Amino acid sequence: MERIRRASHAGSWYTDNPKKLAEELDGWITAAGLPKSSDVRGVIAPHAGYSYSGRAAAYAFGNIDPTNISRVFLLGPSHHYYTPKCALSTATVYKTPIGDLPIDLEVIEELKATGKFELMNLRVDEAEHSMEMHLPYLVKVFEGHSVKVVPILVGALSAENEAMYGKLLAKYIDDPQNFFSVSSDFCHWGSRFNYIHYDKKYGAIHKSIEALDKMGMDIIETGDAVAFKEYLSEYDNTICGRHPISVFLHMLRNSSTRIKIKFLRYEQSSQCKTTRDSSVSYASAAAKVDA
16 A cells, blocks of 8 residues: 655745756756766765755765666654654655655565664654655656665664664665665754854854864764764764764675765855854765775
8 A cells, every 4th residue: 555755845845846846956966067976875965945955965966876776775863753763664655746756665674674673654754854855856866767765764873773773784785776865964053053162263153163064074084983973972063964974884884895975065054153143054975985
């Protein structure tokens, strides 16, 4: 029986007009001007409303060569639903205004059989935006190619569980038909986010935020999950996809394919100049086979 996850954020976080949405995505991908490479096996991309992060996200999705990929694993943080585990979707299809993505029920069953995952109901699935914001880009990039998705909601994991899920999922990286779309925004700065870390040596507040984010991005590029954890506990940077990113780093460390993450774009929703301001940072990266 078909169980549909509606495009619940279309019409608010991004346009629900199919023609307009396709044109927007095409425009951003063209403007990013990146060469498509079959070596790109994963991305880290933001998940804010497209008016904020759509342009930045193109620097992740614009790298993808869809030719040999038949499955996309989505790893997104949970914003509204608390779980100390990872949760699998119970839907059979994810809808978007520009096309639908079927869920790979075979892999879902395989993951379920490990006993390590819980299931999220449709209500939890549709309330969460972190994976949905990647879907229109994936539909656009995989136009004309048949691809299935494996959505995994990543809960508030302990360091041990991040390592455990990373180990468990690592084998999927060694199959070049699999692709990984990791969802995260970076620093959420300002009193409304209860985060106002400011190092005056960088000058303006927005420069301090950039330095803090870049420090985290540099550590992610090294692939060192432990160092990333230490960075987070030292600075408490409000990176909402910290758990999906950590799981991905553990996956890369446990796979036999050498893959390196490289950030290609960094933006802020606005430039904070006083403590009354607030901003969210967006960073896009490609995870590429390291020859």
